[in-house]
Amino acid sequence: MSSIDSSAGEGLSAVLGSVARSLQAEPNVDTTIAAIVKAAVDHVAGADYAGISLVEHGRIRTVAPTDEVVVTIDEVQYRTKQGPCVNAIAEHQVFRTGDLAAEARWPKFTPAAAATGMRSMLAYRLFVSENTLGSLNLYSRSVEAFSDQTEQAGRIFASHAAIALIGAQTEARLNIALGHRDVIGMAKGILMQRHGIDAVEAFRLLIESSQATNIKLHQVAEWFVEHHRELSPRGSKS
Template identity: 25%
Template structure:
């Protein structure tokens, strides 16, 4: 399950070892060894006006950036935030700490089919949906095989003839996907997308795997139950939460005339500021118990004031 496949479908020379025992020690080692990038800053997404995290080049603070990501994930678990908020946090850490241009999470539904659960930006979400529709791509192969998938340059990629042109059309040239695992079962995937050809180091893939493993354990532990049926029920609950949040985001975006990504960020900010779970706030909005007009000032200042909009 820890093998890495390159663009020729061969086992790569390096492997991403399983993060099972001694999790804390391995996470610390991964944080020390990762050298790709560090803290993110905001930049405008191509083709749109809103701002999204963009990774900076590696520097003296890259270790601290990875360490902060681990701390952020741990704090999110302790705070008992809901599943969609947790998965969104995971994708943003892949951008700011590991240097991905975009990142996404897919989880399996009770029928074993992958569903897009969270992405760092709208372009990533669109590509993830297209991957599922095309029936091929790094996430689908990662889920089926339980092995890390990596393509250094999509221009030379032959494994996914239907998907590769879509990824390049979205502005990506290099992709990777690591499995989200629980007790030797793959329950989903975490992917990272880059705009230029690149070689992924073992430490980077190992750190991404540690991010995924930590998040998966926290995600499933929210169900506080064990067994195959309990796991399926928890994944079903996550899917229901995603649908509820999406309906609320659509409502907020339509009311404020902003992008859905901006609307999601506004809901996430408000839920954390008020100390309520994202899914609970979404339920209040869809039930009509929360007036979305209350978000006008907050979103107006942060998004419209910075040149955002529907584009």
């Protein structure tokens, strides 16, 4: 098993290149996240467990933890608003602790975290430009598990992970948008056939229906497509 540690240079570049390609090949957000945390444990020296904290609608949640202890520790961080991942997300920085049992920066968090048997943590804020995604969190049962060199090399890994994640999220949004466009096109076709109108007039009817019902356009279109047979005159095959 390869590790990101003091063996920088060509070896590190080769490992990172391989990891980056494998992450970019993942087909969707969920599998990309799962691949990121697995690769972190496989390739970041000292990491026993990993997880990602994502910020959604002002709330933080843990996704794809490699062990239930990750969820336990993260929940304490979220509840107390203290800990490496909370600070990493809020302050654009990397946060590392080598002995949770002796850590004084997070007095509400560290006693509960140390009680799980975890000793070292390393949290990287994941972002592309200024768009915050959350943090990549690494955990170890060993004291001082993460060195300065590991931390610096891990930054590169976290950058690759962030790029892969934003790419997967963008692709997911595009797929949703394409799906919306297709169903709107189908609904327009139904209206054009039923009422003998052109595409512009059909689209106007969909927009008016959306505004009148306060329902999103693609949802109105989905309703038309789903119910068009029921709405057709009796005996019609349209």
